[in-house]
Amino acid sequence: MLNPQRSLSELPKMSSTSQVERAVLEEEFNWLLREEVHAVLKQLQDVLKEASRRFALPSPGLETQLKQENFILGSSTSQLLHFQFRDDKQWKLQQIQDARNHLNQALHLLSCRDETYHFKTGAEVNKLMDAVMLQLTRARNRLTTPASLTLPELATGGLMKMFNPPMPGDVMVNFYINLSKLCLTVYQLHVLPPNTTKNFKPAGSSVVHNPGAMFELNNNRFEVSHVHKVECVVPWLSDALVFFTISLQLCQQLKDKISVFSSFWNSRSF
């Protein structure tokens, strides 16, 4: 490996044309590090701040979506179940909190490298981009991949204690985000009698369980008899996802720009 500090002009046995070419490349690369990188980082920060605003202060029109408290679920037997979120307890969609925190971490990484910072190597830019992209990918993945839960996990989770009046023992609910949709799944259960001839096989983890899924809790065996699904699009989540995609593209494009030079010029440490 050549000394990374060595200037290109020192490279031995170089024809004059390639020397000129290399000098131009070097100048262009320095411009990239000095000017272009900061321009992209600024753009990136603007997009991410816009995304961050979506998480912090949803526009007034969406309040209903976020503060919706009444869920009216029509079941096959036409009975109505009416529940409200308790006023005395908070319950947060962990997916949204995680996505917001990953986004803030990406913003923090960028804020440490403002225009006064002088990037010295392409490798340094790549490393920063990798770190930012890791956070953004995680933020996006949190929204696109809801947690798989087992039925006992769902039954003992915090959400079940969040309702007023309390949920009856034969109903379970689950909220999650899938892409830009807020999804609600309601499970109706029936207790399997101890002398049942049915082959008991507990269900594993899943985002949505199907009718027939069985589980055991507090020495009782249950089977899911009905599953109801409701979902609605949350517009600010689709905005956020678009911003994540744009920022990831910006990061990748900057990495590509750096790599153009590295392929020309392997000797310098990138």
Add this chain to the structure above:
Amino acid sequence: MSGNNLVLPIVLWGRTAPTHCISSLLVLDDCSAVITGCHDGQICLWDMTPELQMCPRAMLFGHTSSITCLAKASACADKQYIVSASENGEMCLWDVNDGRCIEFTKLACAHADIQFYQFTIGTQKEGRLLCNGHYPEILVLDATSLEVLYSLVSKISPDWISAMSIIRSHRTQEDTVVAVSVTGILKVWIITAEVSRMQDLDPVFEEESKPIHVQSCQSISFCNFTQNSLLVVCSKYWRVLDAADYSLLCSVPCETDQSWTGGDFISADKVIVWTEDGCSYIYKLPPSCLSASEHFRSDVGKTKEGAVPPLIYKVSEQPDKKLLICPPVTCFFFSRREPFHKLLLQGDSGGRLSLWSIPDRSPPPQPSTPGHLTLQESFDRLLPVSSGIIDQLSVLPGKDQPIKVTASVYIPAQGRLVCGREDGSIILVPATQTAIVQLLQGEHMLRRGECKESASESTECSLCTYTFCTFSTVLRLLSRIYRTVVIVHEAGAMSEKG
């Protein structure tokens, strides 16, 4: 190499040390070793002499992504265990003495920090690992099985924990965990034996939740010297809080456009705080922060930021520091055993470990000169040099740089390793024999190999003329499938280990 039931991976390095972009640091309690984790997922054990000379001993392979944190995992001196965690949720428990991976687990969540905590049930001592990271709880794991036992949960405004500290206070007789969430809320959990005994997976709720209005909290540390204050380091300021009621004693802004990344108490009245670019600053605390002073708490309730306390000195890297591709990691270590070292350690992206001894008395304007060591430097110092698998074929007469191997494939059916090189040539070597030669020294171990020309470039490969060189690369392979340790080198220790 492909046995019937056991596959032992072997790693050989030539004279170029592997990249080691340090992402986390740990010093063992007895100062006998420093452990570094890197962005590629490897962990390096560096032995440290009582004179604080460092020497890399082993490279541990067990993670497939960047190491996020390292922590000790045992309390007794005869059992030196450490735990490591990586970005993708992997955790490994290692024996520092022989580099064995004792336990492995993979959780869905990534830890940002782990702290070891030992408590006593009757006569039995149990080790616990307290973990925080990209999730709103503090997970409590068994330090030997790495199983999640229970979690410390927030009732009020649950959010990710940025930093935490375990406080063993003689004053309150109660061990607590003090943590700061990403939204700047200070949380306190009591982790006394009663709580620890309760292992029915019930969450433990916080005792106290107090907004302290900090942003981007980097670290929180308890003053073990006075047991009266806490240091909270955020990227743009650091603050000292009263450990009894968490009221603000002083707040000091970051003067430069740098960001603070951590800090600690180095004595009852001094703190060390370091920046992202690797400079450390030692400040004398104002009297309002010192419990021994009559002015203690005199500034409580004042909202404006206090004056910057006197800077005693600044520790920074030599000006000739080479190009780094990401910010270095810094840690302060205070040994509670003889000779009570106070060490400042830094690891950077070039695999370089720097060590400063922080003097107890302020007179010396600069701490003793740091010891520096990079992995490459220690490779260069090896005699005989560390050897790669086809090194003896790589160096051409009249060239000082070996030909780089650019691609390789192992053919199990023939037991051969095929190495493609940058000059277009391809070399075939009997893999097992080559590995044996690397592992065992001895003139009788001769090696076979053949070189096939594929490109037109002339490579004079005279196989019969190369001389056998001795190998200092000793590989210790352990029977743990795919968790292996490769001893980088043990200068002089060969004969003892056999």
